Amino acid sequence: MVDFTLWDILRNLLLAARWTIVLSLIAFIGGGVMGLVLLVLRLGRNRFADMVIGGYVQLFQGTPLLMQLFLLYFGIALFGVDTSPWVAACMALTLYTSAYLTEIWRGCVEAVPRGQWEASASLALSFGQQLSHIILPQALKIAVPPTVGFLVQVIKGTALASVIGFVELTKAGGMIANATYEPLLVYGFVALIYFAICFPISLVAGSLERKLHVGQR
Amino acid sequence: MSASADPSGTDPSGADPSAANPVLVSPHTEVGAPIVRITALRKSFGTNEVLKGIDLDVMRGEVVAVIGKSGSGKSTLLRCINGLEVFQEGSLSVDGKPLLHDSALAMRELRQRVGMIFQSFNLFPHLSVGRNVMLAPRLVKKRRADENEARARQLLARVGLAEKFDAMPDQLSGGQQQRVAIARALAMDPAVMLCDEITSALDPELVGEVLRVVESLAEDGMTLLMVTHEMGFARKVADRIIFMDRGRVHESGPPDKIFGHPETPELKQFLSSLHD
Numbered sequence: 057m058v059d060f061t062l063w064d065i066l067r068n069l070l071l072a073a074r075w076t077i078v079l080s081l082i083a084f085i086g087g088g089v090m091g092l093v094l095l096v097l098r099l100g101r102n103r104f105a106d107m108v109i110g111g112y113v114q115l116f117q118g119t120p121l122l123m124q125l126f127l128l129y130f131g132i133a134l135f136g137v138d139t140s141p142w143v144a145a146c147m148a149l150t151l152y153t154s155a156y157l158t159e160i161w162r163g164c165v166e167a168v169p170r171g172q173w174e175a176s177a178s179l180a181l182s183f184g185q186q187l188s189h190i191i192l193p194q195a196l197k198i199a200v201p202p203t204v205g206f207l208v209q210v211i212k213g214t215a216l217a218s219v220i221g222f223v224e225l226t227k228a229g230g231m232i233a234n235a236t237y238e239p240l241l242v243y244g245f246v247a248l249i250y251f252a253i254c255f256p257i258s259l260v261a262g263s264l265e266r267k268l269h270v271g272q273r
Numbered sequence: 274m275s276a277s278a279d280p281s282g283t284d285p286s287g288a289d290p291s292a293a294n295p296v297l298v299s300p301h302t303e304v305g306a307p308i309v310r311i312t313a314l315r316k317s318f319g320t321n322e323v324l325k326g327i328d329l330d331v332m333r334g335e336v337v338a339v340i341g342k343s344g345s346g347k348s349t350l351l352r353c354i355n356g357l358e359v360f361q362e363g364s365l366s367v368d369g370k371p372l373l374h375d376s377a378l379a380m381r382e383l384r385q386r387v388g389m390i391f392q393s394f395n396l397f398p399h400l401s402v403g404r405n406v407m408l409a410p411r412l413v414k415k416r417r418a419d420e421n422e423a424r425a426r427q428l429l430a431r432v433g434l435a436e437k438f439d440a441m442p443d444q445l446s447g448g449q450q451q452r453v454a455i456a457r458a459l460a461m462d463p464a465v466m467l468c469d470e471i472t473s474a475l476d477p478e479l480v481g482e483v484l485r486v487v488e489s490l491a492e493d494g495m496t497l498l499m500v501t502h503e504m505g506f507a508r509k510v511a512d513r514i515i516f517m518d519r520g521r522v523h524e525s526g527p528p529d530k531i532f533g534h535p536e537t538p539e540l541k542q543f544l545s546s547l548h549d
């Protein structure tokens with residue numbers, strides 16, 4: 057039997073954790089851009105766009121991320137396109153993140169008082185100018201804490217990508233646990249690594265929240 | 274305040290008092306033409322009709338005060354004039370430009386001619402006082418930066434807040450915020466200014482400073498259309514009083530007639546209820 061040192065285990069987990077971070081970043085950047093586009097479309101007071109995007113949000117919020125991963129992974133293959141777990145995981149997490157972020161941000165935009173829209177409209181600003189100079193800067197302040205909070209959810213959500221065979225932290229943990237027969241030790245490390253990634257982000261979210269509260273009074 | 278130092282601006286029917294005053298830029302219409310023309314305007318919220326056929330012309334340099342009970346439609350009428358409310362029937366033009374709800378471009382054209390001051394100030398809280406005043410001229414009128422700043426400083430001085438250029442809105446009192454809002458509206462060189470109960474959210478001791486600024490605008494020949502509960506102020510400053518009741522212009526005329534010799538029982542009742 058091969059002996060695994062503690063360092064062997066930790067080193068392999070840390071290498072796999074890179075993919076957790078990369079997947080999180082792709083999901084967050086892709087989902088953020090897409091969420092922003094959906095948000096602007098939704099604010100454009102087009103009833104049809106509003107309905108379609110509303111449905112999209114409900115669909116992704118109302119189904120488990122696990123099912124979204126399965127459906128994308130096997131669904132794309134059905135169309136004859138050769139997907140890797142990597143592509144399917146990135147797509148599923150991006151769509152999932154965009155649906156949540158657009159909804160979170162819509163709430164933040166709605167928290168900006170109506171008078172701000174009215175005053176900027178009265179000054180003959182265009183819709184784009186209202187958004188970029190008046191509404192979004194104010195919504196951004198409100199949006200930072202829930203957005204950073206959701207980032208933590210996404211990072212933990214990447215663990216589900218393991219079920220379609222994508223080797224990130226959780227999947228690597230499973231493989232190493234099977235090889236070493238030390239599941240408690242390995243999964244303990246896995247949990248610690250997730251915590252080491254997420255905790256600083258939560259800390260930043262907390263301090264941002266306090267800072268913005270002071271600024272707004 | 275510099276207002277009383279300009280005796281040429283006391284007669285609102287005079288030739289063009291604003292021409293003598295560099296702070297107010299002269300409007301675009303010819304003398305004698307109405308700046309706001311409202312014809313048979315009807316507006317409903319769902320099945321509730323709040324404006325039931327309004328006809329109103331506001332002449333250049335005229336100061337018109339709209340009074341009436343809450344729910345009589347006075348604020349809605351004012352908000353129709355710059356398109357914040359969409360009306361269903363009738364027509365409305367400002368400075369010769371018709372109000373077309375469906376054309377964003379036409380709305381922006383029209384809104385450049387209409388300044389609006391709100392009950393709740395609506396300053397942009399994330400921008401300094403100076404940037405509040407400079408934002409719209411920079412974005413909409415593409416005014417040069419140095420020119421824009423000079424004008425903003427001039428207008429802030431006009432409302433007595435020259436030293437607050439770099440302050441943030443939440444550092445100001447309500448009265449000061451409202452005066453910044455007036456400077457912000459003036460920076461767009463509007464042909465007409467709409468004032469929607471602009472002192473209603475103020476502590477009593479702060480009302481005077483805002484009304485004095487509005488009065489000085491009137492003296493300088495600015496066309497003003499204001500919804501107000503300050504009857505003393507309306508009587509003193511307005512050329513014409515419009516009494517609205519249940520979505521209609523019920524009675525209108527010069528202040529002395531409206532306050533001194535009200536004709537209809539509705540107006541009499543409204544005026545006597547104020548003294549209770």
